[in-house]
Amino acid sequence: MRDLNISLEGSWWDTLLYKGKLHALTPEGDWAVYDWDALISDLETAVEEAARPSLRFSFRASNAIKNGALSRQVVTKSFEDIATLDFVVSPKQLAKYLLVESDISDAFPSTSMNMHYDRMIMSSQNGVHVEYVNSEQPGEHSLKRISSIATRQIAAAYGKIACAAGDAGLRQLDLHLEQGFKPAESEGYELSGASCDACDWMYQNISATSYRGGSYLANFKRTGETFELEKAENAFNDVEGAEIEKIEFSGSTVLTDGIEDDSSESVQTLSWGSHDKIYKVSGNTLSAFRFLNSGKRPLLGDIELPGCTSEIVSVRSALFGVIIEFDEAVVVVKGDGSLVQFDGEPVNIATFSRSRSYENQLHLIMDDRVQVKSLNLAFEAEGFYKKQFGSKAPVDWFG
Numbered sequence: 468m469r470d471l472n473i474s475l476e477g478s479w480w481d482t483l484l485y486k487g488k489l490h491a492l493t494p495e496g497d498w499a500v501y502d503w504d505a506l507i508s509d510l511e512t513a514v515e516e517a518a519r520p521s522l523r524f525s526f527r528a529s530n531a532i533k534n535g536a537l538s539r540q541v542v543t544k545s546f547e548d549i550a551t552l553d554f555v556v557s558p559k560q561l562a563k564y565l566l567v568e569s570d571i572s573d574a575f576p577s578t579s580m581n582m583h584y585d586r587m588i589m590s591s592q593n594g595v596h597v598e599y600v601n602s603e604q605p606g607e608h609s610l611k612r613i614s615s616i617a618t619r620q621i622a623a624a625y626g627k628i629a630c631a632a633g634d635a636g637l638r639q640l641d642l643h644l645e646q647g648f649k650p651a652e653s654e655g656y657e658l659s660g661a662s663c664d665a666c667d668w669m670y671q672n673i674s675a676t677s678y679r680g681g682s683y684l685a686n687f688k689r690t691g692e693t694f695e696l697e698k699a700e701n702a703f704n705d706v707e708g709a710e711i712e713k714i715e716f717s718g719s720t721v722l723t724d725g726i727e728d729d730s731s732e733s734v735q736t737l738s739w740g741s742h743d744k745i746y747k748v749s750g751n752t753l754s755a756f757r758f759l760n761s762g763k764r765p766l767l768g769d770i771e772l773p774g775c776t777s778e779i780v781s782v783r784s785a786l787f788g789v790i791i792e793f794d795e796a797v798v799v800v801k802g803d804g805s806l807v808q809f810d811g812e813p814v815n816i817a818t819f820s821r822s823r824s825y826e827n828q829l830h831l832i833m834d835d836r837v838q839v840k841s842l843n844l845a846f847e848a849e850g851f852y853k854k855q856f857g858s859k860a861p862v863d864w865f866g
Contacts, residue, residue, distance in 0.1 A: 468843035469546050470807070471525045473510070475837040477558045480575075481815045482837055484825045485582040486602040487527065488566070491837075492580070496572035500605045502564045503527065510554055518549035525841030529786075529827045533864050546843070569608040571596075580817075583623035584644055584696060584709070590618035595630060595640060599648040599699045611650040614640055620665045622673070624821070626696075626711045629666045629673045629685075630655065637663040637675040637685055644711060648699035658685040659719045665781070667741045668821075669758055671714045674722060674740030676782070682722040682738045687714040723747065725764040726756055735776040741784035742820070742858035748782075751775040753789065753800060755855050768855035770804055785818040786826035787842040788857040792816060797831060802844050802854030809838070820858055 480492040487504035511519040531537040574596040596610035620631040628640040640655040665676040673685040693710040754769040780792040788801040817830035831838040
């Protein structure tokens with residue numbers, strides 16, 4: 468399997484893919500929505516027919532094998548047949564796919580973007596804002612502020628928004644999905660007052676990362692009870708009747724509880740969690756541990772990085788592996804332990820680990836372009852499900 472790349476020329480602040488649409492923020496505080504499916508479909512017609520499934524799988528349907536739209540054999544063969552691995556889209560070409568543009572300067576500059584049940588959620592130093600998005604009929608948007616607390620990163624699941632608010636700690640906002648779309652401003656709920664620079668969901672729990680050390684886990688209990696999502700005005704049919712499980716906060720614990728600390732006091736460490744794994748960088752060694760409900764944290768493996776903990780700017784995990792941003796480079800540790808390095812200092816980094824169709828994409832937002840990279844692993848199902856780095860593959864990922 469090969470890695471493919473699309474360069475979107477132009478100046479951007481951040482990007483997000485959702486239901487066939489590319490949501491892109493400009494440095495001027497505009498929110499532009501593009502028809503991503505149409506763009507990729509047109510790129511497919513520019514390559515030989517036998518190679519087209521590789522583009523479809525890479526950029527707009529990473530779940531195509533799982534849902535039966537493409538076969539594993541067809542996709543594997545298409546990657547062998549494709550002659551061009553890099554594609555360039557000029558500003559003039561991209562403009563043809565523009566659907567709508569809105570002024571969102573009140574929420575700019577944003578620190579992160581999430582989409583959850585058709586709600587666009589943006590965090591910034593001005594707080595957290597939300598807007599309902601109808602991807603079938605996109606229109607101009609006016610974000611509503613639901614929290615005034617400066618927020619560095621958000622992560623949404625179970626109808627809730629985890630908010631990494633720096634020295635204000637880890638907080639939680641509720642989208643009140645059972646009420647349709649009726650945003651109201653609130654300070655939310657403080658899960659922990661300990662410093663929190665980034666956050667992610669680990670099943671029903673929230674991992675809180677501090678780049679100064681002391682990462683922790685906000686634990687939630689699954690209740691077995693559900694509530695039905697109330698359709699917002701002009702909502703899609705695909706959310707009608709959707710049920711969301713209720714979860715209850717049960718306290719915080721140290722993220723690395725159960726992991727033996729074999730590092731010396733002189734070596735700086737950084738830990739974070741995502742989905743089914745906990746990661747720890749000690750010096751220049753990255754270790755991965757399985758996160759089990761039993762409390763056990765078996766070591767899956769470790770690898771040497773080209774930089775050390777003190778040089779790390781940000782970390783995150785995706786289906787294809789672990790992404791570590793250093794001062795002047797971004798390093799991806801793929802699921803098989805191989806390293807891919809991208810030189811340069813990005814304005815922003817975007818991944819879509821909770822999406823249905825874009826799990827294999829990494830967006831590096833540079834000063835003059837967005838590098839849309841599809842990072843792919845060999846179709847060896849056993850190795851993919853048991854990989855050391857990166858999130859657990861969805862059930863029946865290989866069809």
